[in-house]
Amino acid sequence: MTLPGHRTLSAAALVGVLALTSACGSDDALRAGQEPPAVPEEIACFGGSLSAAGSSAQENAMYTWVAGYQLACEDSLILYDSVGSGAGRSQFLEAAVDFAGSDAALDEQEHKRARRRCSDGSPAINIPGYVVPIAVIFDVEGVDSLNLPPETLARVFNQDITRWNDPEIAEHNPDTDLPDLRITPVTRADDSGTTENFTGYLDAAAGGAWPHDPGGTWPIEPVEAAQGNSGIAEAVEGGGGTIGYVEASHTADMSTVSVGVGGEFVDPSPESASRVVATSPEREGGHEHDHALELDHGTTEPGTYPIVLVTYEITCLRYGTEREAERVRAFLDYVLSKEGQEAASAETGSAPLPSDLRQRLHASVAEISGAG
Known part of the structure; x- marks a missing residue:
């Protein structure tokens, strides 16, 4: 997409x-x-x-x-x-x-x-x-869209899946000609709320495939790192075989992943992202004027895009x-x-x-x- x-x-x-x-x-x-x-x-x-x-x-x-x-x-x-x-x-x-x-x-x-x-x-x-989706963007020549469940995404970003034609990726994209090309995950070099929300999603949705706690700094030695959302977007766009995560307004005309939610794959959009926020309670124990939300990144509700940041x-x-x-x-x-x-x-x-x-x-x- x-x-x-x-x-x-x-x-x-x-x-x-x-x-x-x-x-x-x-x-x-x-x-x-x-x-x-x-x-x-x-x-x-x-x-x-x-x-x-x-x-x-x-x-x-x-x-x-x-x-x-x-x-x-x-x-x-x-x-x-x-x-x-x-x-x-x-x-x-x-x-x-x-x-x-x-x-x-x-x-x-x-x-x-x-x-x-x-x-x-x-x-x-x-x-x-x-409120905006976090889009997973990639640059693979000849591939315009991909379906990836959370477990596969987790293994890609944890560097357990390292080639684009890996059988686990191919299983969910049977009509796509996937190249035998090295995957280069691009992650944030700085302390980032986007990273905290993305790793929060992997922690909630991918189970044991993501063995790290959520946090604002990337938890393992990066393959490639960039500063800010615009830095990741530029690195992914300028690479080959790259994949990264950015706030959705930084995607330009780049290809994005549809993520697995329940039994379907959902594209990032304002409508699909807003469904998470609409059902998220405020964090307990805060001041009456403090409105921190508990986002349900692990939702399986149909039509809901779970990788969202506020x-x-x-x-x-x-x-x-x-x-x-x-x-x-x-x-x-x-x-x-x-x-x-x-x-x-x-x-x-x-x-x-x-x-x-x-x-x-x-x-x-x-x-x-x-x-x-």
Whole structure:
């Protein structure tokens, strides 16, 4: 299967976002041919700058949100550094940025550190902002699509299956002429929420074929490693016999795997990915305004694509000044708005958040306040 092309930012994404910071409200904030993203009629604007860092999975969505917000709010300056989820969480906990984007919610130890970073010992909260499939992409000449069950995927990425014409791959693709070619798995070199969600899927769905715990760093010595989602996409696209995993807006026109779910194979799409999120409960034991989700990566529900990531916008519930809090509230209200979610979906193929969830998230964002 080939997904519609979205990976127009890739390696230049951060340059484009930083260009927005000098374009502030001008048409220069848009890429060539891009329509201005929709914004709510009564958008709340702030004066000054807002900084964030983190998930490369949401870099294309963040480009869209920053463009839309800055075109509507000429006095606002938003900086987003796509350094990966782990680095973004670290920068937030060190108070180097106002908020973080992360494909993994804060864990228990990070929540403890956040109370030292946030004002008055307040908690940090995880606000889901972006829901998207993680696509498994590959580059094998003459092969446009593949069906792979989770156990086979696990053995490929664990380097137990090393040739594309392996009988286990051929069994699920009987009409495909598979070459006798070495498989080159491309995995993340950085601490990554995309990796944490992908290994979480392998752990939940592949059973003993994946003998590692979920985590943000790749658990074995890589065959080939790359930085960020765009780095993996470029390495897979530029190789031969390569396979990797990326947030779906980075697939461009590359071939993707249909994964085994129950008795069928399911393609990555906004609709199939949203079915996982719609049935996922919030993590128990958290603050009332913390909305970390327990994703069911091991689902066998028909028509459900289980390799999904949710990118959280991680913020303090209380900042040192009301001015800081106002900036975070204003921008996140746009991210969570119907217009913001639809703009990101049009650009990246993400699944817009359900309206009832958006209402709960807006209520939590409204509780973000400043000490001064």
